[in-house]
Amino acid sequence: MRMTVVGTGYLGATHAACMAELGHQVVGLDTDQAKIERLTAGEVPFYEPGLAELMQRQIIAGRLEFTTDPARAVAGSQVVFLCVGTPQKHGEYAADLSQLHGATDTLAPLLDQPCLVVGKSTVPVGTAAALAERIRQLAPAGADVELAWNPEFLREGHAVDDTLRPDRLVIGTASGQAEKTLREVYAPLLDAGVPLLVTDFATSELVKTAANAFLATKISFINAMAEVCEAAGADVSQLSAALAYDPRIGGRFLNAGLGFGGGCLPKDIRAFMARAGELGADQALTFLREVDEINMRRRVRTVDLAREQAGGSLLGRRVAVLGAAFKPESDDVRDSPALHVAAAVQLAGAHVRVYDPQAMANAKRTFPGLSYAGSAQQAVEGAHVVLLLTEWQEFLDLDPAGLGSLVAERRVVDGRSCLDADRWRAAGWTYRALGRPRQG
Numbered sequence: 094m095r096m097t098v099v100g101t102g103y104l105g106a107t108h109a110a111c112m113a114e115l116g117h118q119v120v121g122l123d124t125d126q127a128k129i130e131r132l133t134a135g136e137v138p139f140y141e142p143g144l145a146e147l148m149q150r151q152i153i154a155g156r157l158e159f160t161t162d163p164a165r166a167v168a169g170s171q172v173v174f175l176c177v178g179t180p181q182k183h184g185e186y187a188a189d190l191s192q193l194h195g196a197t198d199t200l201a202p203l204l205d206q207p208c209l210v211v212g213k214s215t216v217p218v219g220t221a222a223a224l225a226e227r228i229r230q231l232a233p234a235g236a237d238v239e240l241a242w243n244p245e246f247l248r249e250g251h252a253v254d255d256t257l258r259p260d261r262l263v264i265g266t267a268s269g270q271a272e273k274t275l276r277e278v279y280a281p282l283l284d285a286g287v288p289l290l291v292t293d294f295a296t297s298e299l300v301k302t303a304a305n306a307f308l309a310t311k312i313s314f315i316n317a318m319a320e321v322c323e324a325a326g327a328d329v330s331q332l333s334a335a336l337a338y339d340p341r342i343g344g345r346f347l348n349a350g351l352g353f354g355g356g357c358l359p360k361d362i363r364a365f366m367a368r369a370g371e372l373g374a375d376q377a378l379t380f381l382r383e384v385d386e387i388n389m390r391r392r393v394r395t396v397d398l399a400r401e402q403a404g405g406s407l408l409g410r411r412v413a414v415l416g417a418a419f420k421p422e423s424d425d426v427r428d429s430p431a432l433h434v435a436a437a438v439q440l441a442g443a444h445v446r447v448y449d450p451q452a453m454a455n456a457k458r459t460f461p462g463l464s465y466a467g468s469a470q471q472a473v474e475g476a477h478v479v480l481l482l483t484e485w486q487e488f489l490d491l492d493p494a495g496l497g498s499l500v501a502e503r504r505v506v507d508g509r510s511c512l513d514a515d516r517w518r519a520a521g522w523t524y525r526a527l528g529r530p531r532q533g
């Protein structure tokens with residue numbers, strides 16, 4: 094099937110390559126000329142394991158191409174996926190839908206043949222219904238251009254696998270024809286047993302925001318427990334491990350630490366609250382404000398721990414920050430807790446040096462005022478405190494004894510509770526982690 098993927102960022106580039114992998118003829122469209130040039134050359138403009146190889150294979154096979162030309166992109170397409178960004182509005186909780194409206198206003202007038210537009214971006218409930226109406230008005234093919242909503246659940250760092258082997262597919266549509274088309278698009282996945290749920294527009298939009306709200310709540314729940322553990326002298330890592338044995342609770346998304354960031358969870362729970370308010374259902378989601386606040390307090394508490402480790406003041410102290418990405422296996426620094434903490438520690442008067450295996454370029458662009466090192470070893474040289482803020486495998490593999498010979502003082506804050514505390518203590522380090530006792 095010939096299809097267009099509009100927006101070739103973290104979601105769209107992955108989706109385009111994976112649709113080609115399923116055997117479709119795919120054109121990726123973006124307004125960013127530089128991005129399209131890199132993609133055309135088979136270069137993925139961000140770090141996502143396995144994506145470059147897949148993309149290059151599909152380009153060579155002639156199933157995948159990229160363009161900035163909207164008319165060329167949609168010519169002859171039976172399906173147009175919308176994968177543009179829906180960031181948080183500046184200074185507000187609500188989602189900024191301008192990319193979505195911009196893409197629709199450009200593309201709909203070009204749709205003069207029957208086709209299916211499929212929204213994948215994360216949107217406030219009610220967006221799809223309004224967009225369907227707008228597309229019908231603008232498209233020369235009128236009612237022959239249908240809309241379906243097909244939210245995406247992929248995680249960065251696992252994007253290819255999550256797209257080719259999703260837990261489920263959700264399709265919001267009122268049209269039997271739209272469902273039939275999407276069943277064809279995803280036929281190899283459905284044949285492999287991936288569950289498909291067909292809902293109305295509103296439910297499909299809500300499944301996505303509810304899923305992210307639940308995940309954020311689970312993380313903030315365990316981080317709230319970490320606060321109590323700190324007050325009571327208990328250990329949140331042991332608590333979480335014990336809770337995980339109950340299959341009704343489960344151990345995933347129960348890692349206490351610096352909390353959630355990235356281009357999805359923080360902005361999605363805020364947009365969800367804003368939309369619920371518009372619908373008069375704001376009371377239903379007041380707990381998400383607490384979820385957000387618990388999460389942001391983890392960043393403040395990490396700076397406090399750094400200060401404690403520095404002997405009461407960060408002024409003039411050298412602090413190494415290991416990690417800049419919002420999570421490992423990604424170069425994404427959108428709302429990165431690691432960089433937030435690094436900037437706050439610098440603001441408190443410390444000399445900060447940051448290192449990340451993949452996110453250096455994005456970090457430098459976003460926080461040009463921070464200093465950066467070329468390796469973990471370079472970052473920790475002469476440091477009074479080491480902050481581990483993103484749990485890259487490279488950092489878990491560090492030898493605490495070897496690292497200890499490079500620092501001025503062996504003091505570490507494990508912001509992700511991911512290091513072997515006993516091993517670090519045995520190598521002479523003062524080890525601190527959120528929600529865990531000083532010793533033991």
Ligand SMILES: NC(=O)c1ccc[n+]([C@@H]2O[C@H](COP(=O)([O-])OP(=O)(O)OC[C@H]3O[C@@H](n4cnc5c(N)ncnc54)[C@H](O)[C@@H]3O)[C@@H](O)[C@H]2O)c1
Nearest residue numbers: 100101102103104123124177178179192195196214215245
């Ligand atoms: N990143 C993820 O892991 C992920 C996962 C699931 C859902 N989502 C959702 O998917 C959407 C996209 O997220 P992302 O992380 O890929 O964002 P992104 O910012 O990386 O990518 C968006 C892309 O859209 C392009 N764009 C903007 N306006 C355009 C237009 N008019 N025509 C063509 N291209 C245009 C931008 O240049 C950019 O390349 C968001 O709604 C997000 O919430 C993201």
Ligand SMILES: O=c1ccn([C@@H]2O[C@H](COP(=O)(O)OP(=O)(O)O[C@H]3O[C@H](CO)[C@@H](O)[C@H](O)[C@H]3O)[C@@H](O)[C@H]2O)c(=O)[nH]1
Nearest residue numbers: 245246247248249312346347348352353354355357419420
């Ligand atoms: O136990 C945990 C698990 C995660 N995190 C943090 O939570 C954030 C988000 O992690 P993750 O959900 O793995 O990353 P994303 O790639 O942002 O994926 C989320 O957001 C996407 C965009 O909406 C959805 O598609 C995914 O299903 C959803 O998991 C990161 O900062 C993690 O460090 C924790 O602090 N503790």
